[in-house]
């Protein structure tokens with residue numbers, strides 16, 4: 001492992017709920033080195049998704065700093081965050097979130113529509129990403145013609161297609177059976193080890209967490225080992 | 226255009242809903258096309274300088290006759306080229322369903338004033354020289370299979386002959402045509418001099434005059450001069466173009482333009498609700514997809530435009546289908562011909578298509594904007610939590 005890629009410094013995240021202040025993250029510090037595979041565990045409602053969203057540039061902290069590769073996400077406005085996300089992070093969700101009317105390859109292509117790539121270049125990138133996750137033989141299938149594991153592979157291809165350094169996964173195996181989950185975790189491992197992706201994965205499943213290089217627990221707004 | 230995939234995905238998500246929405250928009254625009262084209266006849270200002278012929282009729286009503294002596298006086302007006310006249314004969318050929326207008330006219334002058342009616346020199350002379358002469362339009366001759374030389378019996382209803390006889394018999398001496406306006410070919414003209422001499426009452430009177438002017442930009446002045454000339458006489462006149470008179474008759478039916486516009490307003494209000502509802506539903510059930518777009522890095526403004534594009538396609542497609550259908554009914558389905566006689570210059574003006582497209586875009590914006598703004602404002606983290 002090498003230099004720090006993500007630096008979370010003294011981050012607070014609070015929500016106002018009916019006059020009360022709910023502190024979700026409380027002066028949290030975290031260093032994620034480049035090419036790390038980090039699993040975040042913790043009870044429901046402990047703020048795992050909240051932290052993940054902050055590191056993925058989907059949300060901004062109430063206070064504190066989030067630096068990634070030298071840029072401070074907490075200083076950016078929504079528009080800047082948008083364009084930062086499009087080239088630096090890939091997101092993988094529990095429920096895949098594919099567009100049901102589009103074929104697999106069209107779903108994977110969506111992030112590339114924001115780039116200046118030509119149609120044929122986009123096609124090449126889509127194919128590369130789909131090959132990397134082993135779903136290239138299903139490129140013209142619609143989501144409802146695919147199994148859960150296959151849909152998650154398509155979603156991973158979509159996250160990979162613009163070749164981001166960071167993959168952010170919120171319970172990526174939460175909706176899959178054990179065997180399929182193992183396959184997906186294997187795939188994430190390969191992406192981490194062979195393709196050099198830094199992966200942060202939220203999971204409830206201790207078996208899934210074993211695939212990671214490190215496991216951190218979040219509880220009452222703080223991280224513990 | 227690479228974003229087309231996304232718009233397409235939105236539209237095909239629920240195919241039937243899209244088809245139904247487009248259909249109802251299409252029906253609204255079909256109505257719009259048809260009603261607007263008819264309403265033109267009622268609401269458009271008629272340009273008095275639009276025709277080089279002025280019609281002079283009794284101020285009291287168009288069935289009130291005018292004195293024969295007016296003819297010479299009209300001819301004497303500065304800027305008047307020729308004056309003809311016509312009378313409503315009524316009458317039936319064989320059966321009531323065989324209706325067509327029959328006008329006693331002065332043969333020579335009438336064809337001079339209506340120089341757009343094409344007739345051979347010989348047939349025109351035969352009409353002038355045959356007391357019982359009759360000429361008919363080509364379409365009418367074809368309808369009844371008439372040939373020159375035929376004797377045409379017409380059963381009178383307004384005018385019996387002096388001997389009380391109701392049956393008039395005319396000699397068909399000519400057939401005229403007007404390729405530019407086939408409706409003209411559905412008329413028959415009778416020799417006025419024979420008619421006037423033979424009729425049992427009304428001798429020496431005239432129905433309406435048709436005044437041909439040298440320069441139609443003079444219409445305003447000439448019309449005024451004519452009506453002043455006969456003002457304060459026992460037979461006052463009213464002068465205008467044919468178009469201005471058909472508009473006048475039409476508006477006597479009621480404020481048709483207003484009624485039609487009211488119907489259209491109601492229709493479009495409904496369409497606004499229908500489209501607005503469709504769009505809102507379509508966007509709300511897509512919250513998690515929108516979240517994905519935003520996560521991936523789509524800008525809020527891009528999302529706004531994508532939603533608006535979707536409603537624009539719904540509305541424009543509906544408008545194009547509706548107006549296309551209206552055009553088809555109007556021109557292909559012969560609607561123009563069948564309405565022409567009744568409404569006068571009914572027309573499918575290009576402006577109707579233009580305003581339909583404008584209306585479509587307006588509908589798209591008004592119905593698409595609320596859901597588009599909802600989609601734009603949606604916060605990713607909130608949307609993701611809703612899953």
Ligand SMILES: Nc1ncnc2c1ncn2[C@@H]1O[C@H](COP(=O)(O)OP(=O)(O)OP(=O)(O)O)[C@@H](O)[C@H]1O
Pocket residue numbers: 015016017022024042043044045046047048049050051607
């Ligand atoms: N927008 C919000 N407004 C108010 N409270 C919020 C909001 N987002 C999150 N929270 C609260 O913050 C806390 C942490 O939420 P978060 O989704 O990060 O938990 P989590 O660890 O991911 O839980 P789970 O394992 O159930 O996914 C919860 O108590 C949640 O109710």
Ligand SMILES: [Mg+2]
Pocket residue numbers: 048049050170
């Ligand atoms: Mg969570």
